[in-house]
Amino acid sequence: MRVTATGVSVTIDGTTILDDVSFTAADGRVTGLIGPNGSGKSTLLRCFYRIIRPQQGTVHIGEHDVWRVPARRAGQLRAVVAQDQELDNEYAVRDIVAMGRIPHQRLLERESTADRAIVDEALTRARIEWAEGRRFVTLSGGERQRVLLARALAQNAPVLLLDEPTNHLDIGAQLELLELIRELGLTTVAALHDLDHAMSYCDAVVLLHHGRVVAADDPVTVLTPQRLADVFGVRGATTTHPLTGQPHLVFAAPRSERELPR
Amino acid sequence: MLLTVAVVLAAAVAIAVGTVPVPLGDVVAVTWAHLTPGDTERSLLYDQIVWDFRAPRVLLAGVAGAGLSIAGVCLQALVRNPLADPYLLGISGGASIGAALALSFVPAAIAGLGVSGAAFLGAVVSVALVVGLAQRAGRVAPGRLILAGVAVAYLGSAITSYIQLQANPGELRGILFWVLGSVAAASWSDLPAPTVALAVCLLWLLVDGRRLNALTMGETSAAGLGIDVNRLRLGLLAVASLLTATIVSVAGGIGFVGLLVPHAVRLLVGPDHRRVIPVSLLLGAVFLILVDLLSRTLDRPNEMPIGIFTAVLGAPFFLWLLRSQSGAVR
Numbered sequence: 319m320r321v322t323a324t325g326v327s328v329t330i331d332g333t334t335i336l337d338d339v340s341f342t343a344a345d346g347r348v349t350g351l352i353g354p355n356g357s358g359k360s361t362l363l364r365c366f367y368r369i370i371r372p373q374q375g376t377v378h379i380g381e382h383d384v385w386r387v388p389a390r391r392a393g394q395l396r397a398v399v400a401q402d403q404e405l406d407n408e409y410a411v412r413d414i415v416a417m418g419r420i421p422h423q424r425l426l427e428r429e430s431t432a433d434r435a436i437v438d439e440a441l442t443r444a445r446i447e448w449a450e451g452r453r454f455v456t457l458s459g460g461e462r463q464r465v466l467l468a469r470a471l472a473q474n475a476p477v478l479l480l481d482e483p484t485n486h487l488d489i490g491a492q493l494e495l496l497e498l499i500r501e502l503g504l505t506t507v508a509a510l511h512d513l514d515h516a517m518s519y520c521d522a523v524v525l526l527h528h529g530r531v532v533a534a535d536d537p538v539t540v541l542t543p544q545r546l547a548d549v550f551g552v553r554g555a556t557t558t559h560p561l562t563g564q565p566h567l568v569f570a571a572p573r574s575e576r577e578l579p580r
Numbered sequence: 581m582l583l584t585v586a587v588v589l590a591a592a593v594a595i596a597v598g599t600v601p602v603p604l605g606d607v608v609a610v611t612w613a614h615l616t617p618g619d620t621e622r623s624l625l626y627d628q629i630v631w632d633f634r635a636p637r638v639l640l641a642g643v644a645g646a647g648l649s650i651a652g653v654c655l656q657a658l659v660r661n662p663l664a665d666p667y668l669l670g671i672s673g674g675a676s677i678g679a680a681l682a683l684s685f686v687p688a689a690i691a692g693l694g695v696s697g698a699a700f701l702g703a704v705v706s707v708a709l710v711v712g713l714a715q716r717a718g719r720v721a722p723g724r725l726i727l728a729g730v731a732v733a734y735l736g737s738a739i740t741s742y743i744q745l746q747a748n749p750g751e752l753r754g755i756l757f758w759v760l761g762s763v764a765a766a767s768w769s770d771l772p773a774p775t776v777a778l779a780v781c782l783l784w785l786l787v788d789g790r791r792l793n794a795l796t797m798g799e800t801s802a803a804g805l806g807i808d809v810n811r812l813r814l815g816l817l818a819v820a821s822l823l824t825a826t827i828v829s830v831a832g833g834i835g836f837v838g839l840l841v842p843h844a845v846r847l848l849v850g851p852d853h854r855r856v857i858p859v860s861l862l863l864g865a866v867f868l869i870l871v872d873l874l875s876r877t878l879d880r881p882n883e884m885p886i887g888i889f890t891a892v893l894g895a896p897f898f899l900w901l902l903r904s905q906s907g908a909v910r
Contacts, residue, residue, distance in 0.1 A: 367803045393806015400800035407796060408851040417794050421806035425787050466801075473805070481800075 319380035319395070319476040320345050321366070321507050326375035328361055328529075335361045336372070337529040343507045343522070348500060350516040350537070351509040353526035354550055359509040362526070363481050366507075367398055379477050393421025396477040397470035399463070401485060411457070411465050412450040415440055418472025437472050444468035445498065460491025467498070480508035484515065513554075514567045517541060525549065541567060583862035590866045591642060594873045595634040602626050602634075611635070632767075638869055640766040640774070641886070644831045645841075645868025647778045649860040650785065651820040651827075652838030653845075657792045657853065658816045659722040666824040666838035668729045669817075673736020674706025675699040675828040676759050680740045683754045684747040695758070696770070700829035706732050707821045720813045760885030761834030763872055770830040777826040781819040785857050788812070792853040836890040837868055840898050847901050867894070 321343040328336040336358045343349035351359045364370040377384045379395040419433045441447040446464040484492040496519045510516045517537045524534040527549045533540045546554030553570045610630040651666035678698035713728035794802040841864045849855045875884045
């Protein structure tokens with residue numbers, strides 16, 4: 319299912335956070351939302367979560383206007399891995415993943431055999447099945463993100479929304495999570511801080527700056543040295559990883575005194 | 581199941597024990613006689629003690645304990661703060677003002693309302709004030725809710741203190757008793773409002789227990805799971821306010837139950853609200869019935885305000901429970 323925003327504007331307390339934002343994330347692809355702090359990435363995602371209602375414009379999952387379908391239906395259309403990894407909760411991993419079935423369960427309906435099978439499969443796909451009986455708080459940051467990813471998978475939604483999923487993870491856990499997300503093959507929209515991750519793992523990126531879309535295309539086309547200078551104020555360049563042959567981004571501050579003479 | 585038996589047992593024992601002890605057999609006989617049609621032979625003295633004095637009192641203690649515990653569960657889930665209790669919304673502050681006024685200066689002016697009516701009115705006004713201050717464009721922000729509630733509660737207690745200073749000693753004792761909470765004066769007519777409120781709220785909560793679990797995972801998580809977070813929050817606010825206001829207006833500001841019972845229950849059965857809600861209901865009822873029993877038997881025939889005992893007995897028990905849960909993080 320495609321994910322689209324059309325002319326979305328959001329103003330909070332007189333400050334314009336998003337200004338006429340439109341983008342389309344293609345079916346089955348990983349689309350990155352990138353931009354500096356305060357560029358509106360999270361706010362744009364929160365419109366899709368039904369937490370912030372745009373004053374103008376619409377957000378759609380496939381044919382469905384997210385704000386015009388019932389809340390429960392929205393929970394069947396898109397799953398969310400957000401930044402709130404609540405530290406003080408006592409739930410076991412399996413209980414948390416089972417919450418992914420909430421949008422599919424009717425009032426007073428109990429967890430069915432089918433629900434349990436879906437939860438099992440979600441745990442396996444997120445490679446966290448070994449921890450199903452553990453309490454969430456006892457897991458590492460990377461393991462917690464995989465639990466929240468498993469919960470999202472248990473929702474069986476065609477679209478996955480991620481808000482900086484690699485935040486606070488060590489580099490090994492970051493790459494492992496991103497590889498996993500790619501393998502899932504779902505339509506994915508992820509706000510990403512790390513531009514090199516966006517370069518390596520996204521099929522397309524949407525570059526936001528001051529609440530507007532600056533560019534939207536494949537990462538190599540969008541992340542030019544000129545744009546990195548204009549939007550992020552850094553000197554960026556593309557290089558090739560000597561072991562993998564893949565393109566990567568490297569950065570330098572505008573004027574660095576530690577530079578070698580060339 | 582075990583707890584349901586405990587509630588019935590605690591209630592029966594609490595009705596039997598008192599300044600005039602009634603044999604358990606007679607308690608059952610009198611209750612049976614009142615609940616079934618036809619005229620059975622029974623002792624008139626026991627009948628009066630059991631049915632007119634102790635039964636409504638014990639039942640009110642049970643309903644109040646259950647209701648305050650459920651209100652505590654709702655508010656702790658709503659604001660995700662372990663210190664949340666039923667009086668978070670400033671309800672007791674507003675109710676105290678109403679009750680204190682009715683018990684001292686202006687009994688004539690609000691005579692039509694009675695102490696309960698005045699307290700209920702005070703509670704409703706303070707909830708309206710707190711929720712009004714905490715909302716922004718129809719959305720309730722938990723952080724603002726806590727701050728607005730605390731501010732209104734302080735305001736309420738300041739005004740109540742002032743009224744107490746101005747009251748004569750007889751009135752002062754009445755106000756103090758009310759503020760600390762008591763079910764001593766319970767009659768059958770006090771029961772319907774809190775009982776109906778409790779039944780309505782339970783029905784809604786049992787339907788929505790799963791959503792409470794999701795809400796405790798955070799706003800974004802809950803919204804992502806297809807839950808209308810704002811509507812759920814408003815529902816929880818309504819439930820907690822309704823329960824607390826109806827209970828406070830007939831039983832005064834019984835403290836600590838609504839804070840302690842939900843935590844104790846979570847330590848015992850885990851965080852799942854589908855278990856926390858029914859267990860809190862029953863444990864809250866048992867706890868307050870037994871505390872009330874102690875408050876009227878320890879210093880017979882004098883009565884102590886129940887609110888003193890909820891803390892005196894509850895705090896050590898809770899601290900012991902907290903320490904004995906070695907694996908728990910909280």
